[in-house]
Amino acid sequence: MKSNPRNIAMAALVALAASGAFAAGNHAGGHGHGEAIGKPGVAAKATRTVNVDMTDGMRFKPSSIDVKQGETVRFVVTNSGKLKHELVLGTEKELKEHYEVMKKNPEMEHADPNMVTLAGGETGEIVWQFTKAGKVDFACLQPGHYDAGMKGAVNVSKAVKK
Numbered sequence: 437m438k439s440n441p442r443n444i445a446m447a448a449l450v451a452l453a454a455s456g457a458f459a460a461g462n463h464a465g466g467h468g469h470g471e472a473i474g475k476p477g478v479a480a481k482a483t484r485t486v487n488v489d490m491t492d493g494m495r496f497k498p499s500s501i502d503v504k505q506g507e508t509v510r511f512v513v514t515n516s517g518k519l520k521h522e523l524v525l526g527t528e529k530e531l532k533e534h535y536e537v538m539k540k541n542p543e544m545e546h547a548d549p550n551m552v553t554l555a556g557g558e559t560g561e562i563v564w565q566f567t568k569a570g571k572v573d574f575a576c577l578q579p580g581h582y583d584a585g586m587k588g589a590v591n592v593s594k595a596v597k598k
């Protein structure tokens with residue numbers, strides 16, 4: 437007897453565990469955005485504070501922010517609405533992918549240095565260093581919010597050599 441029922445059950449369990457780990461990894465560990473958008477900043481090195489307001493009108497104010505390459509920015513984000521909102525920095529592609537995952541799992545809690553999720557009335561912070569010139573997008577990935585236009589962009593201007 438080479439394959440008894442017990443071995444088959446074990447194999448099924450292993451397969452289940454593997455698929456579960458993969459699904460979790462997709463979200464919790466899988467943001468792998470290298471340094472495409474920059475990297476978590478050191479608060480003490482922040483050269484500027486930018487206040488961003490999030491509203492139930494599905495808008496960020498401001499929705500367009502100009503920074504210089506290399507700059508570390510402290511975003512003080514306030515949710516002035518009643519709904520839960522969040523600010524997530526990323527490339528447009530990453531944000532869209534992440535949004536699809538959020539739509540399928542609305543109760544999912546997520547927390548990474550490139551995002552802040554806030555209940556109505558709360559204020560939080562992101563400290564981020566913009567290492568590359570170009571555009572860094574941000575969006576609220578709460579289901580429905582991105583579709584409603586709750587997004588913006590950080591325009592990173594190229595550092596001038598001195």
Ligand SMILES: [Cu+2]
Pocket residue numbers: 494520521522576577578581586
């Ligand atoms: Cu929102």
